[in-house]
Amino acid sequence: MKVSIIGTGYVGLVTGACLADKGHQIICVDVDEEKINKINHTALPFYEPGLGELLNKNIGVRLTATTDLHQSVVETDITFITVGTPFNGKEIDLTYLKDAATQIGQALKGKNTYHLVVLKSTVVPGTTDEVVRPILETASGRKAGVDFGVGMNPEFLTEGEAVQDFMFPDRIIFGGIDDQSRHVLEELYIPFAGAERIRTNNKTAEMIKYTSNALLATMISFSNELGNLCAALRGVDVVDVMRGLHSSKYLSPVLTNGDRITPPIAAFLWAGCGFGGSCLPKDVKALIAHGEKARMPMRLLDAVIRVNEDQPQQVFSLLKRHFPSFKGIRIAVLGLAFRPDTDDMRESPAIPIITGLLAHEAEIQAYDPVAKQEAAKVFGDSKITLCDSMAEVIRDVQAIVLVTRWEEFRSLPKLLEDLDPQPVVIDGRRMLDKSSIAKYEGIGL
Ligand code: NAD
Numbered sequence: 001m002k003v004s005i006i007g008t009g010y011v012g013l014v015t016g017a018c019l020a021d022k023g024h025q026i027i028c029v030d031v032d033e034e035k036i037n038k039i040n041h042t043a044l045p046f047y048e049p050g051l052g053e054l055l056n057k058n059i060g061v062r063l064t065a066t067t068d069l070h071q072s073v074v075e076t077d078i079t080f081i082t083v084g085t086p087f088n089g090k091e092i093d094l095t096y097l098k099d100a101a102t103q104i105g106q107a108l109k110g111k112n113t114y115h116l117v118v119l120k121s122t123v124v125p126g127t128t129d130e131v132v133r134p135i136l137e138t139a140s141g142r143k144a145g146v147d148f149g150v151g152m153n154p155e156f157l158t159e160g161e162a163v164q165d166f167m168f169p170d171r172i173i174f175g176g177i178d179d180q181s182r183h184v185l186e187e188l189y190i191p192f193a194g195a196e197r198i199r200t201n202n203k204t205a206e207m208i209k210y211t212s213n214a215l216l217a218t219m220i221s222f223s224n225e226l227g228n229l230c231a232a233l234r235g236v237d238v239v240d241v242m243r244g245l246h247s248s249k250y251l252s253p254v255l256t257n258g259d260r261i262t263p264p265i266a267a268f269l270w271a272g273c274g275f276g277g278s279c280l281p282k283d284v285k286a287l288i289a290h291g292e293k294a295r296m297p298m299r300l301l302d303a304v305i306r307v308n309e310d311q312p313q314q315v316f317s318l319l320k321r322h323f324p325s326f327k328g329i330r331i332a333v334l335g336l337a338f339r340p341d342t343d344d345m346r347e348s349p350a351i352p353i354i355t356g357l358l359a360h361e362a363e364i365q366a367y368d369p370v371a372k373q374e375a376a377k378v379f380g381d382s383k384i385t386l387c388d389s390m391a392e393v394i395r396d397v398q399a400i401v402l403v404t405r406w407e408e409f410r411s412l413p414k415l416l417e418d419l420d421p422q423p424v425v426i427d428g429r430r431m432l433d434k435s436s437i438a439k440y441e442g443i444g445l
Contacts, residue, residue, distance in 0.1 A: 001023050001025070001066065001077055001078060001187065001188050002024070002025045002027075002075065002077050002078070003016075003019055003024050003025065003026050003027070003076055003078045003079070003080065003188070003354070004026075004027045004028075004029055004072035004073050004075070004076040004077040004078070004079045004080070005026065005027070005028050005029060005078070005079075005080045005081040005082055006029045006030075006072075006079060006080065006081050006082065006083060006103075007029070007030060007081065007083035007084070007096070007103065007121070008028040008029065008030035008032075008035055008036065008039065008045075008065060008070060008082075009046075009058070009082065009083075009084065009156075010031075010046060010048070010082070010159055010162065010278070010344070011031070011082045011120060011121070011157065012028060012030070012082035012083075012120075013028060013039065013044075013045070013051065013055075014048065014051060014157060014162045014163060014166050015080060015082060015120065015155070015166065016028040016065075016245070017051060017054040017055055017058060017063060017163070018054065018062055018163065018166040018167055019188070020054070020058040020061075020062040020063035020385065021054050021057065021058055021158050021167075022191035022192070023062070023191065024062065024078075024188065025062055026058075026062060026063045027063075027064050027065070027066060027072040027075065027076060027430075028063065028064070028065040028066075028070070029065070029066055029067065029069045029072045030065070031067060032067075033067055035038035035065075035393070036065045036066060036067055038053065039059070039065040040059065040060075040064070040065050040244070042055050042056050042059050046343060046344065046369045046386075047341075047342060047343040047371075048159065048160070048162050048163065048342065048344075049160065049161075049163065049341055050163035051162070051163055055161060056113075056284060065340075066218050069103045069104070069107065070098070070103065070106065070107045071107075072105035072106065072107075073103075073104050073111075073115070074107055074110065074111060074166065075348060076115075077113070077114070077115060077116065077184075078115070078116045078117075078118060078119050078185075078188060079104055079115065079117050080117070080118050080119075080131065080153075081097065081100050081101065081104070081117070081118070081119050081120060081121055081132070082120045082121055082155075083096035083097055083099075083100050083121055084096055084121070084179045084278075085097060085121045085122055085123055085251070085282075085286075087281075087282040087285045087286050087289075088280060090136075090288045090289060090291070091124075091286065091289050091293075092123060092124060092127075092282075094123070094127070094131060095119060097119075097123065097127075097131070097132065098135060101117075101131075101132045101133055101135040101136055101139070102139045103139075104117055104136060104139075105136040105137070105138065105139025105140040106134055106139045106140070108139075108140035108142060108147075108148055109137065109139070109140045109141055109142070111148075114148065114149070114180075114184075115148045115149070115153070116148065116149040116150075116181055116184045117132070117148060117149070117150050118150075118151040118152065118153050118185060119132055119150075119152045119202075120153050120154065120155050120432070122154065122155075122206075122209050122210070122213075122279065122283055122286075123200050123206055124206065124210070124286055124287070124290040125203045125204075125206040125207045125210070125290070126203055126206070127206060128150060128151075128152045128202040128205075128206065129150075129174070129201075129202050129203060131322075132150065133150050133177065136148065136150065144177060145177055145178050145180075146177070149176065149177065149178065149180050149181030149184060150177045150178040150181055150185075150202070150329075151174065151175055151177070151181040151182065151184075151202070152173075152175030152176070152205040152206055153172070153173060153174065153175060153185060153204055153205065154173050154175075154208060154209035155209075156169070156170070156171070156207065156209070156212065156330075157278065157340065158339075159278075159342040159344050160339055160340060160341030160342040161341065167192075168192075168194070168195075169195040170194070170195060170196065171195055171196040171197070171198060172189050172192065172195045172198070173198050173200065173204025173205045173208055173209075174186055174189075174197065174198065174199045174200070175200055175201060175202040175203075175204065175206070176199075176201070176202065176203075179203060181410055182199050209283075210283055210286070210287045213279055213280055213283040213284065214284055214287055214301055216265075216268050216275075216280060216282070217275060217280045217281075217283075217284045217301075217304050217305075217308070218300065218301070218304050219265070219268040219269055219308065220268050220272070220274075220275045220280075220308070221275075221303070221304040221305075221307040221308050222269070223238070223242065223268070223269050223270055223271045223272075224271050224272065224274065224307055224308070224311050224314075224443070224444075225273025225307050226238060226241065226271065226444075227272075227314075227443050227444025228271075228314060228443075228444065230271075230444045230445070231314070231443070231444050231445060233312065236442025237269075237434075237442075237444065237445050238271040238430070238443070238445065239270075239430050239442075239444070239445075242269055242270055242271070243442075245269060246262070246266050246269065251263065251265075251266055251269070251300065252266065255425060263388065265437070270429075270430060271296065271430060271443050271444035272311075272313055272405075272428055272429045272430060272443055273312060273315055273349045273353065273428035273429070273443060274308045274309075274311035274312060274349040275308055275338075275349070276338035276339075276346070276347040276348040276349050276350075276351075277338040277339060277344065277346060277347055277348070278338075278344060278346040278347065281305070281308065281347045284301050284304060284305055285305060287301060288301050288302055288305065305415070309352075311349065311365075311443075312330065312352040312353045312356055314443050315353050315401055315426055315428055315443075316356060318426045318442075318443075319331075319357075319399060319401070319424070319426060319441075320442040321441065322353045322399065322424045322439070322441075323399070324397070326357055326360035326361060326362040327360065327361040327362070328361065328362075328363065329362050329398050329399065330362075330363045330365070330396060330397045330398050330399075331348060331357055331362050331363065331364055331365075331397060331398065331399045331400070331401060332364075332365050332366075332367070332387075332393045332394050332397040332399070332400045332401070332423070333353065333354055333364060333365070333367070333384075333400075333401050333403055334366075334367060334368040334390070334393065334400060334401065334402045334403060334404070334406075334409050334412070335350060335367075335368055335402060335403040335404025335405070335406055335409065336348060336350045336351075336366055336368035336371040336372075336374070336375045336378075336403070336404065337350075337365075337368055337370065337371040337374070337404055337419065338404070339404065339405070340404055340405050340406045340407065341406075342370070342371075343368075343370040343371040343373070343374050344371075344374070345371055345374045345375060345378050348403075348404075349403055349428070350366070350368075350375075350403045350404065351402060353409060353428075354366065354379065354384060354389055357401075358383060358384070362386040364383070364385070365384065365385040365386075365387055365393050365397065366384050366385070366386055366387065366393065366442075367386070367387040367388070367389065367390055367392070367393035368404065368406070369406055369408055372386050382432060390408065390409070390411065390412065390415055391415060394415060394416070394419070394423065397423050398423055398424065399423050399424040399426065400412070400423050400424070400425045400426065400427075401426045401428060402426065402428050402429055402431070402432070403428045403429070404429070405429045405431050409431065409432075410431065412425065412432060412437070413432060413433070413436035413437050416437060416438070422437075422438040422439050423439065424439040424441060425437045425439060425440055425441065426441050426442070427440065427441070427442040427443070428443055429443075429445075430442050430443055430444065
C-alpha cells in the first residue's frame, strides 16, 4: 500500500522504515530539511539499533523522504500523523498536530479516491474525533466517513528497542470512525502476523495508550517509593525486597516443569533514580490534566509524578553522606540518555541530577556511550565536561553517579580496581554488585 508519514522523528522514521521493509511504499515527510537530507543519504538523525540497516535496505527502493507534505498525501492512500505532542504544563500542545492536519486536509481537497488519515501521535482521548477530524473536514471541504476515513493507531515502541517492537508488536490497536477506516488499517498491518488485534473507536484507542504508559510509570514510582522507605528503615535492601516480590507466582509464574517465566513488566519493578523520556512523564501529566478537565482528579497518578520528580533528591542525599558540601567536588556522571540504547535525553533523570549538582557548584564530567552530542545541546559545552570513555570520565573524581542502565557500566568495578583513593559510587540503577565496590551507595539501600 502507498503510505505517507507526517513527522519523521523516532516514531515516524521507525514506522516508515518497518512498513517499507514489509513491502509497502512509504514517503516520510518532515518540516526539518536537514533531517530529510540525512535520511535520503541513509544517515540516521538519531541513534536507534537496527534502524540504519533497514534504512540502507529500503531507501530509494520503497522508502523516500521529503518536505513536500502536499504531494506526499496526493500520491498515497494512507497518511499517518506522527508529529510531536509535547506537554506545555497545562495540556498537550496540539500546534504541530493541527498544522499537519490542516495541510493534510488541504491536500485531500484535490483527491477523488478514498484516503485514510491515521493518528499515531499520542493524544488525549477525544482528540482524533474532536480536533483532527473537524480540521480535516474544514480544510478539505469533504466529509469524514464518506470521502475519507479517520483512524487512531497508537504506538507502543520503546526507544532503543524500537525496530524489534515495531516488527514484532504485542498488540495492534485499530481505532477508527467506521468499519472502512479500521478495515484499511488492518490491511496495512497484514504482514505483522501474530499480534493481538483490537478493533475499537478512536477515543478508546487513545485511552489504551495512556493507560499502558500510566501503569508503567506507576510501577516505577511504586518501586522508588518503597526503595526510599527501605533506605530510611536501614538494614533493608530494596534489591532483596524486589527479588522477593518478583518471585511471587503473580509476577513469575512457575511452569509445570518447574521453570519460571519472567514477564518483561517485572523490569519496571526495580528502584532507581526515576523515569524520563519523551513519553512517560508527559503522558502521565497529560492524563492528569485531562482528568481535571473531566472533573476526575487523578490522585494516584499525581503522586506517581511527584515521587518521580523528587527521586533525584535521593542521589543528593547519598552523596551528602560523604560530602557535606558539593562545592568543588569532582563528580563523574555515568549515563545521560533517559534509558540505555538510545541517545534521547528528553526528560532524562540525568538533567535534574546534573543541574542540581551544578547549582551546588560541583564539577561535573559525564559519559554516555551514544548521547554525547545530545548532551552538548542540552548543557552547552562549557558547563560540564563530556568524556569519550568510562576510563576517562572516572579519572580524578571523588564520586561517580550511575544514572543510565547501560550494559557497559557493569565493567565499573574492574575499572575502579587500580584507583587510589577510591571514589564513592552512587548506583542510581542498582545494577552493580554492592560488594564489588569499596565505597558503594545505592538507591533503596
Ligand atoms: P519527535 O519529536 O522525534 O518527531 C516529531 C517530528 O515531527 C519532528 O521531526 C518534527 O520536525 C516533525 N514535524 C512537526 N510538525 C510537522 C509538520 N507539520 N509536518 C511534518 N513534520 C512535522 O517525536 P517522536 O518521539 O517521534 O513522537 C511522536 C509522537 O509519538 C508523540 O506524540 C509521542 O508521544 C508519540 N510516541 C513516541 C514514542 C517514543 O518513544 N518516542 C513512542 C510512542 C509514541
